[in-house]
Amino acid sequence: MTIRSFSIAKDILRFEGTAPNKYWRRFAMLLALAVVIATMGLIRNSGAVVIAAMLIAPLMTPILGIAASMVMGWTRRTLVLLARVLLAALCSVGLAWLLVFVADVPRGILIPDQVTARTDPGIDDLIIALASGVAGAYVKIQRSEISLLPGAAIGVSLVPPLAAAGILLYFGEPWSAYEAGLLFVTNLAAIVLSASVVYMVSGPRSSLRRRAQRLSRLTGSLSATLLVFLIVAYQLGTATLERYREGRLEEELAAAVTDWADPVSVEVVRLEVKPRLNKADLWLIIDLPFNVQTQIGSIADLMPEKLKNRDLLNVLEGILGRDYEVAIRYQTRIAGIVDLGTERAKPAPTVEEVVGE
Numbered sequence: 001m002t003i004r005s006f007s008i009a010k011d012i013l014r015f016e017g018t019a020p021n022k023y024w025r026r027f028a029m030l031l032a033l034a035v036v037i038a039t040m041g042l043i044r045n046s047g048a049v050v051i052a053a054m055l056i057a058p059l060m061t062p063i064l065g066i067a068a069s070m071v072m073g074w075t076r077r078t079l080v081l082l083a084r085v086l087l088a089a090l091c092s093v094g095l096a097w098l099l100v101f102v103a104d105v106p107r108g109i110l111i112p113d114q115v116t117a118r119t120d121p122g123i124d125d126l127i128i129a130l131a132s133g134v135a136g137a138y139v140k141i142q143r144s145e146i147s148l149l150p151g152a153a154i155g156v157s158l159v160p161p162l163a164a165a166g167i168l169l170y171f172g173e174p175w176s177a178y179e180a181g182l183l184f185v186t187n188l189a190a191i192v193l194s195a196s197v198v199y200m201v202s203g204p205r206s207s208l209r210r211r212a213q214r215l216s217r218l219t220g221s222l223s224a225t226l227l228v229f230l231i232v233a234y235q236l237g238t239a240t241l242e243r244y245r246e247g248r249l250e251e252e253l254a255a256a257v258t259d260w261a262d263p264v265s266v267e268v269v270r271l272e273v274k275p276r277l278n279k280a281d282l283w284l285i286i287d288l289p290f291n292v293q294t295q296i297g298s299i300a301d302l303m304p305e306k307l308k309n310r311d312l313l314n315v316l317e318g319i320l321g322r323d324y325e326v327a328i329r330y331q332t333r334i335a336g337i338v339d340l341g342t343e344r345a346k347p348a349p350t351v352e353e354v355v356g357e
Contacts, residue, residue: 015061015062015064015065024084027058027062027088028088030056031058031059031088031091031159032095033056034053034056034058035053035092035095035096035099035159035162036099037049037050037052038050038053038054038159038160038162038163039095039099039163039167040099041053041114042112042114042115042160042163042164042167043100043103043105043112043115043167044112045112045113046114047114050114050160053160053163054157054159057158057159059085059088059158059159060191062081062084062085063085063158063188063191063195064136064140064191064195066081066082066085066192067133067137067191067192067193067195067196067199068199070192070196070221070222070225071200075220075221078221085188089184092159092162092163092166093162093163093166093169093177093181095166096162096164096165096166096167097166097167097169097170099166100166100167100170101170105170107170107171107172111167111168114160115164115167115168116176118157118160118161118164118165118179118180119168119176119179119180119183120239121182121183121186121236121239122236122239122243123233123236123240124240125157125183125186126186126190126232126233126236129186129187129189129194130190130191130193130194131194132187132190132191133190133191133192133193133194133195133198134194134195134198136191136195137194137195137198137199138198141198141199141202157184157187158187158188161180161181161184161187162180162181164180165178165180165181165184168180182232182235185228186232186236189225189228189229190232193222193225193229242275245275246272246274249273249275249280249319249320250271250272252319253271253273253280253282253316253319254268254271256315256316256318256319257282257284257312260312260315261286264286264287265287265335266285266286266287267284267285268282268283269283269284270282270283270329271283273320278323278324279325279327280316280324280326280327281327281329282316282326282328283328283329283330284328284329284330284331285330285331285332286330286331286333287332287333288332288333288335312328
């Protein structure tokens with residue numbers, strides 16, 4: 001091994017330097033700041049602020065240290081680093097909960113999109129984490145590319161899902177908090193696995209492995225990591241298939257509702273299908289002719305005859321089946337195009353036509 005390679009390997013393995021206590025104090029401070037920034041960014045629904053927290057978060061370095069220790073066969077150091085990362089994760093969740101509690105955020109408000117975005121992990125998140133782990137390990141080896149490390153840190157989400165879990169626990173959403181925690185575990189397992197592979201196939205690997213002479217420990221560590229990875233991949237694969245089913249059913253329902261109403265203009269405001277619960281939520285706005293405001297009668301009398309004669313429930317049952325419960329909300333609004341010169345009204349274009357123009 002060349003002198004340069006040896007110094008790089010030493011830097012990867014002993015990232016704390018000669019003063020580990022000082023490093024971990026700095027680590028705790030930076031992690032706390034990252035959690036504060038991420039929590040405030042999630043509550044404010046600001047993606048830019050969340051990205052800033054990713055840049056500050058110091059979790060990537062010890063996670064890569066776990067991978068390097070595994071390759072060396074240093075079981076004790078691997079377990080110590082893993083315990084510290086998991087402890088830091090739990091403290092991050094608790095700090096996020098405390099911040100929202102102190103800020104006295106009303107529990108009745110809608111949960112911001114930036115928070116809910118961390119509660120639906122899928123196979124795509126796993127692929128991102130694998131790629132980020134490869135990038136992070138490569139950058140650590142190729143010191144000339146060290147400026148790219150922040151990009152790898154942004155690519156994978158470590159602190160934001162922890163902050164999201166704390167926020168969701170405050171809002172009384174334990175299942176969603178679990179899914180946010182699952183996203184963190186996904187990223188952790190994927191980074192460790194992919195970084196380990198990079199370290200094993202990189203230039204200094206033969207020297208490191210000869211020095212360690214602990215291939216059995218390396219095999220055991222990789223097997224345990226791979227097992228966790230496969231368990232996570234199974235859960236994410238199931239969630240991805242569920243998401244695909246939801247999207248397909250929602251697309252079919254939207255098309256069926258539009259066909260049911262044609263030529264009457266109907267806007268689908270909300271459409272959500274949950275196959276796992278056999279429930280659906282449908283919210284429509286039906287346009288009434290412009291001249292109905294001059295007529296006397298109930299809303300039912302003013303509804304277009306086509307919509308009276310064909311039952312929407314039959315349309316929904318044809319796609320979802322009879323086992324579903326569907327919450328249906330519909331509103332009516334008066335819509336039309338008026339010729340200001342003659343004051344004559346004609347039917348308004350559909351919402352899709354207006355948006356297309």
